[in-house]
Amino acid sequence: MRFEQIRFRAMGSPCALHLYAANAETVRSLASACRAEIARLESKYTRYRDDSLTSRLNRSAGDPRGVRVDDETAGLLDYAQTAHCESGGLFDLTSGVLRRAWDFRSGRLPSRAAVDALLERVGWQRVRWQRPRLVLPISGMEVDFGGLVKEYAADRVAELCRRRGARHGLVDLGGDLAVVGPHPDGRPWQVGIRDPQDGRRALAVVSVFRGGVATSGDYERCMLIDGVRYGHLLDPRTGWPVRGPRSVSVLAPHCLIAGTTSTIAMLSGDSGADAWLASVGLPHARVDRDGALRTHWPVSPASECPPARVAPRASVPSIR
Amino acid sequence: MSRLAALLLLLGLAATSLPGCASVRPWEREILSRRDMAWEPDALEAQRRNHIYFSKEAALAGGGGGGGGCGCN
Amino acid sequence: MSTSSKRSRQLRARRARLRRRARRKAAVAKLSPALHALTTSALALPGIAGSASAATPISEYTAEYGYSQYREDALPSSKVAPGQERERYEIDIHQLRLAAPLGQRMDVTLDLSHETMSGASPWYVDFDQQSGRVVQVMSGATIDDRRTDALLQGTYYFDRSTAALSGGFSIEKDYRAFNVGIEGTREFNEKNTTLSGGLGASFDQIDPTQDPILAPDRPGREDKQSASIFAGVSQVLSRSTAIQGTATYQHARGFLSDPYKRAVVAGTPLPDRRPDQRNQLALLARLRSHFEALNGTLHADYNYYLDDWSIEAHTFDLAWHQSIFDLLRVIPSIRYYSQSQADFYAPFYFAPRGDGLRASDYRLSPFGALSYRIRGEARIQLFELDLGLNAGYERYESDADLAFGRVTTENPGLVSFDLFSIGISGRF
Numbered sequence: 031m032r033f034e035q036i037r038f039r040a041m042g043s044p045c046a047l048h049l050y051a052a053n054a055e056t057v058r059s060l061a062s063a064c065r066a067e068i069a070r071l072e073s074k075y076t077r078y079r080d081d082s083l084t085s086r087l088n089r090s091a092g093d094p095r096g097v098r099v100d101d102e103t104a105g106l107l108d109y110a111q112t113a114h115c116e117s118g119g120l121f122d123l124t125s126g127v128l129r130r131a132w133d134f135r136s137g138r139l140p141s142r143a144a145v146d147a148l149l150e151r152v153g154w155q156r157v158r159w160q161r162p163r164l165v166l167p168i169s170g171m172e173v174d175f176g177g178l179v180k181e182y183a184a185d186r187v188a189e190l191c192r193r194r195g196a197r198h199g200l201v202d203l204g205g206d207l208a209v210v211g212p213h214p215d216g217r218p219w220q221v222g223i224r225d226p227q228d229g230r231r232a233l234a235v236v237s238v239f240r241g242g243v244a245t246s247g248d249y250e251r252c253m254l255i256d257g258v259r260y261g262h263l264l265d266p267r268t269g270w271p272v273r274g275p276r277s278v279s280v281l282a283p284h285c286l287i288a289g290t291t292s293t294i295a296m297l298s299g300d301s302g303a304d305a306w307l308a309s310v311g312l313p314h315a316r317v318d319r320d321g322a323l324r325t326h327w328p329v330s331p332a333s334e335c336p337p338a339r340v341a342p343r344a345s346v347p348s349i350r
Numbered sequence: 351m352s353r354l355a356a357l358l359l360l361l362g363l364a365a366t367s368l369p370g371c372a373s374v375r376p377w378e379r380e381i382l383s384r385r386d387m388a389w390e391p392d393a394l395e396a397q398r399r400n401h402i403y404f405s406k407e408a409a410l411a412g413g414g415g416g417g418g419g420c421g422c423n
Numbered sequence: 424m425s426t427s428s429k430r431s432r433q434l435r436a437r438r439a440r441l442r443r444r445a446r447r448k449a450a451v452a453k454l455s456p457a458l459h460a461l462t463t464s465a466l467a468l469p470g471i472a473g474s475a476s477a478a479t480p481i482s483e484y485t486a487e488y489g490y491s492q493y494r495e496d497a498l499p500s501s502k503v504a505p506g507q508e509r510e511r512y513e514i515d516i517h518q519l520r521l522a523a524p525l526g527q528r529m530d531v532t533l534d535l536s537h538e539t540m541s542g543a544s545p546w547y548v549d550f551d552q553q554s555g556r557v558v559q560v561m562s563g564a565t566i567d568d569r570r571t572d573a574l575l576q577g578t579y580y581f582d583r584s585t586a587a588l589s590g591g592f593s594i595e596k597d598y599r600a601f602n603v604g605i606e607g608t609r610e611f612n613e614k615n616t617t618l619s620g621g622l623g624a625s626f627d628q629i630d631p632t633q634d635p636i637l638a639p640d641r642p643g644r645e646d647k648q649s650a651s652i653f654a655g656v657s658q659v660l661s662r663s664t665a666i667q668g669t670a671t672y673q674h675a676r677g678f679l680s681d682p683y684k685r686a687v688v689a690g691t692p693l694p695d696r697r698p699d700q701r702n703q704l705a706l707l708a709r710l711r712s713h714f715e716a717l718n719g720t721l722h723a724d725y726n727y728y729l730d731d732w733s734i735e736a737h738t739f740d741l742a743w744h745q746s747i748f749d750l751l752r753v754i755p756s757i758r759y760y761s762q763s764q765a766d767f768y769a770p771f772y773f774a775p776r777g778d779g780l781r782a783s784d785y786r787l788s789p790f791g792a793l794s795y796r797i798r799g800e801a802r803i804q805l806f807e808l809d810l811g812l813n814a815g816y817e818r819y820e821s822d823a824d825l826a827f828g829r830v831t832t833e834n835p836g837l838v839s840f841d842l843f844s845i846g847i848s849g850r851f
Binding site for chain 2: 487489491493516518520534536612613614615657659661662663665667669670671673703704705706707709711713715720726728730734736738744746752760762765786787792798800813815819821838842844846
């Protein structure tokens, strides 16, 4: 069993593949397949390239014919629709344009009129999504897959590793994690919940055997005006920053679900986050604005896993 | 068959109606996957013990599984 | 145009299937509606809903070796015929287990064991006129026997079920047995419930060592066949507790007597003679429960046994697995066993039975047994090797007084022993 960590940059973040494989060659071929898949998704859904699907979709805004999308994009749009519905409108693929009103480097609040003007072009309920055709009826509307693609990519890459025979490993795309499988001896991966104040420090370490972990944070870009902190997470219904926790990390069977859950928690504000996380019932950790850490995570002592073969055989011991 | 056996059989059948009473999610299985939570954490020891008791007592160990006879009983 | 509408029909049907499946799962698992909805949607995305097999083949090579030695207590002189050998068996056991993955969905296990037995074996039970006691007559010969066992098993892992095939043999100087088996498991309710079942068959042949002087009427080569079936269900009760119930039935026919033993009938030792058929049933219930506050796990097993030779037996096994700093484990355990007698058993007979059966083997007599065990396990990491060490001691005592019911005459041949074992295992 050979263990290797492959670090690289993708999707605007530092990424790492922690992989166990039989030999160096297998690890390398696995890593290059993973990076190819990440690059594919990045170039397809980024909004920073003119030839990406996202740009094509955004250019079609105002065109009643819309764009016919492939199965993968259709799946993501269906998922985004579900998330929009379940979150009461907080999770919204079209909310990206609101960032134009908020210039965090200027240190100035935008005018209400500017925000209201942008709100005219925001709202998934305005979008006509009838599989396989997406129509953005209002010119200037935009879809932004940024809130989905990194987590989706983590899940896809982890599944890709599994389909190629890897059974132990971890995919880390800028803090969005998907587990291929626990360590060969059955130990879980130890994941640190980052301190928003000091990125190098971990407030807590949690054990992850399988599934995905995603973190939504509001600590990167913000403005401090008259003692009030304005974060960069904007409520798509009002156009203004939400006042909620500093970060929420969620563990789910898939990184995609973990990401959506944590994003919706952040957008729900302080009390909304509690209610949302309680209703979803997934393990999570949140860092409040005052720096306090609250975890709802079944943290256990470093427990061992039996060798997998013991599981089915052990239920039928031999009586020789 | 004695009443004890009938009672056990009944318990066994009742156990099959248990599905749905507990739903431990996949991410809550750290304790269940501990080595000492396995039915037989140490296969070698279980085999040896079962074989020794089998050669000194009349009973079958139960638990199913293959493996046939030997000259010891 | 027709292909796209067919395609969208297929996709709609697939999504409807997934919704139905997720609804069923949610109904059972009491999922939050929001999580349920998100999960259904996520599963419909290409390439992320994987096989997610709960049980997977091993991914490392494993080798385990164990050595055990036990010495049966010498018989007290009160239980042995005068001038008889009192020492009993001393047995050495070597065990080896090798396991390896085979491709992505299979693994294979090989179990080998070699046993050396030396000492005296019980021959028949007699009534000593002088002392008025029931005594054990030992066979004079000091037996030096070797037994070699092998079992090969291959397991294939599907998404939520497994199938295994096994075959093996057991060979001694005078005994040969071959066995085959097939078994499978199936998971339900996100692996909260597992069903298991299997079939097994064994073909045995005994070629007793002849002794024309002392035992001219000893049987020659004989055969025995047996078939078994089992079914079991295990259920997770909580995050830290699981239970299992199994039922096993075995049918054997052929030569089931012991060619080396005799039973005294009206003063004459005659060859052991048992029925040529036997039907056996074993019902097993087990519990495994972990106590986080104590960092220990409780194992409780109960086995009920019944056969058509009228033997009924109960086994209670209790063990406590105490973890210390996750490096060490100490496991004290206790086992209580009680069996009733075979209907044709007697320490000796005044007159032959109507059915011609006779056996005075202690293994068919009524008795109880208590055993105390202590075991220690340690795991250490050596470079890239995951090493395990273990050592254990067991004291086993059988006595008619320990039996559930009342026993009139204790078979003098009941055995007690001290057992020591050590073992080492490695994963790489």
